[in-house]
Amino acid sequence: MIDVLFCLWLRQVRGFLRARGRVVSAFAQPFIFLVALGLGFAPVFRKAGEGDYFTFLAPGVIGAGILFNAIYSGADLLWDRQFGFIKETLVSPVSRHWILLGRALGVASVALIQALVVGMTCLVLSATWPGLGQCLTIFVFALLVALLFAFFGSILGSVMSDAQSFSQIVNFTVTPIFYLSGAVFPLEGQSSLIRGLAFCNPLTYGIDGMRGGLSGHYIIAPSVSFIILAFSTLVTACIAQYAFSRIRP
Template identity: 45%
Template sequence: MIEVIYIRWLRQLKHYWRSKSRLIGSLGQPLLFMVAFGFGFGPMYTKASGGANYMDFLAPGIVSMSILFTAIFSGLEVIWDRQFGFLKETLVAPISRTEIMVGKTLGGATIAMIQGLIVLCLTYLLGFRVPGLESLALGLVFMLLIAIFFSGLGLAIASKMKDMQGFQLIMNFLIMPTFFLSGALFPLENLPPAIYFISRIDPLTYGVDGMRGALAGMSVFGVYSDFATLFTLSVLVCLIGAFLFSKVEA
């Protein structure tokens, strides 16, 4: 079982490493958001918050965004494999489909983690600082949970689709509201009740809030509450993904 999961995980990483354009291109949007929002809204945030640094608030949200986009689009590989016949060959092999799904999920999550770490390093160039190693370790836990949740979600959706363009449209429909309503760019306090309610049922909200609490000491719901919620959701979405993948037809 471990060998099968490792092979699927390794295949994901090799695809990522060989696609240098994918690695470099996925850094463009986080950098744009950091520069545009960091320097554009930074002075206003500082005045409104009584001198707080907006980059300390923004950086965990941008790292979460990078992980979100990279992780959820890992589901594209399922559709890609289906179109080129590799998925059919995999499914008829004498191995469990759950093992295949776990390997793909961990591979997508690892790639998303690498991408998130690269963006986290870039935030240092813009003035963001992690308080210490304990904060960094806790932040990495939240990064991993975000990566696992959205990798599992992407694979679960991809297992029920055969059209790559349709998958991209659905993902874009889900990703942008998920990101913008998570509190990654603005504080959740004092929001209109309807928007605040939607933010509370957004899984990324707990990832962003947990990372912000771990890396910058700013948390609305509490780090442990964020961890418990995101951990539960990650396990749940992986179980659903494993069930849907077990029903997939090549």
């Protein structure tokens, strides 16, 4: 089964690296956030006495890169279904659990590569360098976020059949997930409605965990964030497995 996981993982990574337009857009989008938000809000953030905005924004941009890249990977599954690759895979003597897991690991790896590059850029701009323990904390939360939304993208790719509808649903879903996660603005001082919606968003716990690992400032206890994020990932994986099992060759 290790060979199956490796082959499916390698296919996702190679498919990403060979699509130059996809590589450019995947890295360009987070940098647009850095320019539009980082340079625009940094002076305001500093005058408000909140410190360096690039340090605050770095986990949000990393989370955004993982979120967009992982969810849009569902389009790969949709195209594989339409062009017959999934049909050939499903008739092989391999459990669907391993097929879905291999795809999810490949998607998560691609998202983490993108997050690493963007995160290093954010750290250079903020002149803040975390230690080894902090890097490990950031990596654990980034990995959970990547797996969570890789499985979520698999759900969408399994249940939908129209590429145009897929893009519309993803855009409708991603926008509130991103902006209601505390990625671009502090949750302290927000209304109870905004905070309530944010705490119902699993991305909030991933970004708060990464931000706490970078700066040491947590809104939510890191152990609580880890448990909630891990549980959300497990539930999403189970739903993705059910949706994937409903695909007929």
